[in-house]
Amino acid sequence: MRIPERIRVHRRGVLWLLGGGLVSTVLAYDTMRSFFDEDLVRVTLTKYLDDFEMTKEDLRAFVSEFRKRRPWTFPTKLLADASTLLETRRLGRAARGLLPDEDAQELDRFERWVLADFHLLTDYAQRAEPSEPVQYIGFQPCANPFAKFEPAKQA
Template identity: 40%
Template sequence: MKLSRRRALQLATATAALAAAGGYTLTRRPEDLVRSVLERHFGPLRMDEADVEALTAASLERRPWIEPPWKLAAAYATAHEAGLDRSALDLLPDERAARLEQFERHVLGDAVQMTSVAMRNGPEEQVVFIGPTACLNPYATFEMA
């Protein structure tokens, strides 16, 4: 097989693009996956990075077994940013896809419980992390019986 100059340049460009995409994917954090899950279900969020980090830490502290493998989470968060999350989920083996869906359900439940996302009056309102033991009932009393 004779390798032409044009074909060699095409292969070098493709290799560089794949290396850049892989390098970008490897810089992703669990917080990026949590943000992508929240934005997929609640739309664009105005939420500080510190609040996303706190929500992620609180969710994983409560249930450390739900965290998907780091490379899987990074690749899925990157696919979401590229708009290919549904296609990526369909291509995954059933066990991996189920793990991501379980993580997503827990993150959504924790977001409703631990942030102000459900109490917003509009999508432009800031979402804040309230805490893992937040009680939003104004009539609750915390007296020991």
């Protein structure tokens, strides 16, 4: 029995099907996987501050304090997971333009607050070497040793 030409499967077609199936499987796994808040914070910080060393405990403590201080700042779970997935795949910048304005503004606001609090709540800026691990130091009301917290005198 002879197979007609239009039904024949060529090697190139099989390779395309296998490659597409593999890519679909990886994307389905990534999409079904639930990310943690720490994942979003780490990819956001890495995006702006390059790669840095920080223990999981310190990162978890930072995220916990950040969430306690600014609970309204975190994006919705779906937006956070999508952003984490796209940033880990280096597609965040391209996908940001496709978002509705309010979602893009929500992510921008989150990124600004995370960067600001990261500098306030960790020793990132005080490290002697960039290879030193970043440590969570917590909220320090004032780092100026010469500050005087006395009420101003009335004249």
